[in-house]
Structure formats: structure tokens, C-alpha cells
Amino acid sequence: MTNLTNLPAWKALQAHHDAVKDVHLRDLFAGDATRGERLTAEGAGLYLDYSKHRVTDETLNLLLQLAQETGVAAKRDAMFGGEKINITEDRAVLHVALRAPRGATIMVDGKNVVPEVHEVLDRMAKFAEQVRGGQWLGYTGKPIRNIVNIGIGGSDLGPVMAYEALKHYSDRALTLRFVSNVDGTDIAEKTRDLDPEGTLFIISSKTFTTQETMTNAHSARTWLLNTLQDDAAVARHFVAVSTNAAEVQKFGIDTANMFGFWDWVGGRYSIDSAIGLSLMLAVGPDNFREMLAGFHDMDEHFRTAPPEQNLPLLMGLLGIWYNNFFGACSVAVLPYDQYLAYFSAYLQQLDMESNGKHVTLSGETVDYQTGPIIWGQPGTNGQHAFYQLIHQGTKLIPCDFIGFCQTLNPLPPHHDLLMANVFAQTEALAFGKTLEQVLAEGVDPALAPHRVFDGNRPTSTILADRLTPRTLGSLIALYEHKVFVQGAVWNINSFDQWGVELGKVLAKKIAGELESKGEPELKHDSSTNTLIRRYRERRDA
Ligand code: F6P
Secondary structure (H helix, E strand, C coil), X not given: CCCHHHCHHHHHHHXXXXXXXXXXXXXXXXXXCCHHXXXXXXXXXXXXXXXXXXXXXXXXXXXXXXXXXXXXXXXXXXXHCCCCCECCCCECCCHHHHXXXXXXXXXXXXXXXXXXXXXXXXXXXXXXXXXXXXXXXXXXXXXXXXXXXXXXXXXXXXXXXXXXXXXHHCCCCCEEEEECCCCHHHHHHHHCCCCHHHEEEEEECCCCCCHHHHHHHHHHHHHHHXXXXXXXXXXXXXXXXXXXXXXXXXXXXXXXXXXXXXXXXXXHHCCCCHHHHHHHHHHCHHHHHHHHHHHXXXXXXXHHCCHHHCHHHHXXXXXXXXXXXXXXXXXXXXXXXXXXXXXXXXXXXXXXXXXXXXXXXXXXXXXXXXXXXXXXXXXXHHHHCCHHHHHHCXXXXXXXXXXXXXXXXXXXXXXXXXXXXXXXXXXXXXXXXXXXXXXXXXXXXXXXXXXXXXCCCCEXXXXXXXXXXXXXXXXXXXXXXXXXXXXXXXCCCCCCCHHHHHHHHHHHHHHHHXXXXXXXXXXXXXXXXHHHHHHHHHHCC
């Protein structure tokens, strides 16, 4: 493929950027009374207002041309078609198969994978009904009331985010906990008030070899057996979600209580697979299936909606406009819903593990920026923390505001106030306040500069009617496909994560050195050696 920066659309965007970079949103809105209705798109239950972006019709045309020249649509079809687009691991990328309806056909290596997907979903549903209905009993005959998911990365962030997001729909008689950190404090605090006789551990790990998860799983086993005193109890209190049956068996979990998935499901794309078991236990199989339907709605929208109406395509391209032409380094994701408290943290892995890459598919070092830094907090808390910098700082930070028209907790006037803040923030960020306006308010001229808001800060507003399982599915899929679009344009592999390997390997080696009494290996640098020595001295003091 031609180098990205040599493509006609890229060059045209560069020239166009030079011409429009100082155009203000005030002028764009003043010049087009319909902009706020025109620059919107809708699909899969989500409404996107992208009018408060620093784009003209020409910008949008050029960005769509860039998508064409980089073959985004063909790459999308290759993913949906089960081609092995994860070339460094020789794998298909088929999270879209996890939410394909029964009866659909998606072929990998000559085999339709959809029936297997539904087979696992049906087994999960059966198990979930047993636990929720109190029929799945612990070793001493008590029903399971506490569920602890042990996993990390994609085997934790998806379940915990979606559980929090859908708490309104959950069975409040069940206590859900999520343990991820290898820091013993995590498991100690999450189990300290639980009754082992009524506790079920779900060990969620695609590989079943991840250090953090296996360490926590072993500690959970010890915690359980301290009370139950019989290895046979493990079978009633542990289930596994993994692709690695051999390791599951080695741990002592009956593979009859293992829920599988496949190598074509990436960790950060696995919430729809058996990795979502804890969520299904909490909200029930029907709500879980509704969520899958929402994902599928967005898959279909992404696959079939025309480019100028295609939400993930538009969001991906707008991100590229700021990342590659304005030099913006980060994107703030600001959900105005307390249930979405973990959404930005979830997106950090989805986006940054996917697109934090420095070489193209063919291994050449890129000469352009790739994935942005993703961060954020639920509104309105962030307003009283970091919004100052977004409004008046020196950095350009495009923001995604996410809100719902109906609340799940009607408690007037809370929801109107919450949504008033969404609209106020995006308005203030776009239009700001000029020196003239400040002076006209009678502010002391010496202080006036401090009160000026330049505005021209770009935002997307995503509105949905209500936070339902289905809406949540659409929303997550929107971001999955946004990430896909950007990776496709940048011509990188969004589906491997070699960047986390080096640290893992070194940690394993150093863990051995921390255990031994001998001198740290002199192969480390002098800083690492001194730190290891000091830690060991102080630890054992
Ligand atoms: O962070 C690296 C990673 O491989 C993620 O991609 C994955 O979600 C996580 O570790 C956990 O891996 P596993 O599910 O195999 O324990």
C-alpha cells in the first residue's frame, strides 16, 4: 500500500488544514443556520451530533476520501468475512461473530463458527439460571450469593464496566466483585466480608497463564479451602472461562464447568464471549442477549450505513483529523451517567492496546501519529477537576460527551441538571467568551484576560434515549468500530499487543530474583539492581 502520508487525500487534508485551522466554530455556526441539524447522524439507537467539530463540508469530503483511499470498507469486509487480518498472530478477528444471530454464517478455516457461539451462550444461560435460581449449591449446600470474577485486562475491564453500566438490571440479591490486580490487597479486600460457603469464583483468562490472574486464583482457592477444608469443594465454587482446557484442568477445575471461546476473540473485544459470564449471572441471560443484539445493531450499521451517515466511520475520521492534522494527543470520553463510571477505563484498553502501535502491517516505522491517549471521568465530577484545562489550557483535547434523554433513577431535578451540564459544556467549549463580552460584563480590564474563553474546542455529543442493555451494546460496538476505522487508516495491526510482553517477561525474571537470597543478576542495569537490593533489604528488615 502507498505510504499514508503520500496519498492524495492526505496531502489535500494537509493543505486544507493550513487553510481552515483558524476558522472558528462561531463563524461556522453563524454561516450555516442548519449546521446543528445537518451535521448529525443516527444509527443503532444512538444519535451523534458532530456539528461542534472544526470541520467544513470540504473537510468531511476529504476525510471520507481518505477512508476510501486507505480501503477502510474493504478492510471492514475482510474482518466481517473472517479473514486472518491479525497477521502477527495469524488469526481472524471475529468479535462480530459473538453477537451474530442464531442461523447466521461466518466461516473461519472452512467452518461456520456461529453455532459454536450459540452453544456456549446456551450453556452459560443454563448455568446462570441455576445460580440465579438458587439451584447451584455450594459444597455445604448453601446457594451461591456472591460471585467473584478473577481476571485482568479484557478479562476484567469489560465485565466490570458492563456490570456497573447495567447494575439497574441486575439481581440485587447477588453480590458481584471483580479482582484483577496482583496486589494482594485487591483479593483480600474483595473477599474479607464474603461467606466462602456461598461464594463462586469465575476464573476468566483467555490463556489461563496470566500471572496476575493465576496468582489471584490460587489465593482464592486457599481462601476457600481454609474454611471448607476439602479439595472436592473446588468443583462447586470455581468455574473457568478460557480457551485453554489443559491449564484449566491442571488448576483443578472440572472442564465440565469451563466455558470456552476462541483464538479469534481478542481480550479487549471479549465481553460478548463467555468472558461476560459474571455479567450474565448478574443481569440474567435475557438482558445479556439484549446487549448482544445492541452490538449486532451497530455491526450492521457499520457494515451497511452510507459513509456520510456511518457513526463509527465519522467518529474514527474526526479523530484522525485532530490526531494527525491538529496534533491533538488525547481524547476525553465524558459519560454523563453514573452507571458508565468505568466506561473511559474500559475504552483505554480497547483503544490504546489496539492502536498503540509504531509500525505498519508490513513492519515499517510509521511517519505519522497513531492511537491517541484516552481518558475521562463521568460527568459532572470531571467538571470540578480537569475541565479547566480543556476550557482554558493550551492543549487541544477533543471530547466525546455521552448522555441519555431518560434517567433510570427519576429523582427530579437531577436528570435535567445533569443534561443541562452536557449542553452547557459543549456550548461553552465551542463558542467560549470573547474579551469584548467579558468587558461588556463590566469586568476590570486588568482581570479580563483571565475570564476569556477562546472556545473552538471540538466535541461530539452522543445521545441515546435510555441506558438499556441494548443501548450499551451499541455504544461499545460504536467505539470498537471507531478504533477499527482508525487502525485501518493508519495501516496498523489493531489486534495484537506485543507491547505488553517485554514487561511481563522481565517481571517473571525479577520475581524469581526477589524470592532468592542471592545478589540480583548483574545483567540488570545499576538502577534496577539497586532498587531490587533496597527492596529486599527493607522488605526483610
Ligand atoms: O494486557 C495484555 C493482555 O493479553 C490483554 O490483551 C488481555 O485482555 C489480558 O492480557 C488478559 O489476558 P488473559 O485473558 O489471557 O488472562
